[in-house]
Amino acid sequence: MNRTQKIAWLFVITISLAVVSSLIAVAILYSKVGMPKALTGFALLGIVGFAGFGPVIFPKDKGKIICDERDTSINRKAAIAGFGASYLVVGLACMLPFSILGPHATVSVVWLPNIFMAAGLTSFFVHSVVILVLYGRGGKNG
Amino acid sequence: MGKVKIKNKLRQFRFENNQMTQAELADKAEVTRQTIIAIEAGQYSPSLELAIKIAKAFGKKVDDVFEYEE
Numbered sequence: 001m002n003r004t005q006k007i008a009w010l011f012v013i014t015i016s017l018a019v020v021s022s023l024i025a026v027a028i029l030y031s032k033v034g035m036p037k038a039l040t041g042f043a044l045l046g047i048v049g050f051a052g053f054g055p056v057i058f059p060k061d062k063g064k065i066i067c068d069e070r071d072t073s074i075n076r077k078a079a080i081a082g083f084g085a086s087y088l089v090v091g092l093a094c095m096l097p098f099s100i101l102g103p104h105a106t107v108s109v110v111w112l113p114n115i116f117m118a119a120g121l122t123s124f125f126v127h128s129v130v131i132l133v134l135y136g137r138g139g140k141n142g
Numbered sequence: 143m144g145k146v147k148i149k150n151k152l153r154q155f156r157f158e159n160n161q162m163t164q165a166e167l168a169d170k171a172e173v174t175r176q177t178i179i180a181i182e183a184g185q186y187s188p189s190l191e192l193a194i195k196i197a198k199a200f201g202k203k204v205d206d207v208f209e210y211e212e
Contacts (some may be wrong), residue, residue: 002176061174063165068173069189070180135176 003061004071005135007054008128015125018047042114048121074134082127086119093118145187149209152182170199 025041032038059065093115096105150196156162164182168175180186181196188196190204197204 002174063174064169065172065174068177069192070177070186071174 002071002135003058004068004075004131006058007051008131010054010057011051011124012132014048014051015121015128018045019121027136032088035070045117045121048124051124077134078127078130081130082123082125085126086123089119089122090115146164146194147184147211148187149184149211150181151177151207152196155202155207167196167199171195
């Protein structure tokens, strides 16, 4: 497993952990204090910040060549998939309220940073998953 | 359109060249060992440039190492 895969695993684990724990926290807080105070449970999304230490935790790979055409190709495909997924999230976030609430409804601006965060998390998550899947095709040592 | 696959004789040529290791071939072709493993397993088709580098590492032509199958 190379450094890129290790960092991708760190992203997948931290993002999954952050999303699940924050949703549980919001559900618990909702039953105790109700909305909008329950939304403070999303503060647990800060767990994702640990993924930023990936490049520090995992040292550079040994060997003369640490990145070649296959690594570049995998990273490019993963980036495109990540961008596509985040674009889909933003698209759905814009279109669903329109189609559900109707053209004359109003939406609080509080949702805008949330949409931005959701798009970012989706992008990083999908990028990391695609990296793991594409390297995984290389077999045991891939 | 049928499934296109590029077969290779990397393993055979490595053993014919003093049992060259994947790491040694990777160094000669200037790629990572993971890429050599993926090519050898038929899970990655190298670029023309890389195919030429690999063939040169064996002292062969690209056609000798890689075979195009449809």
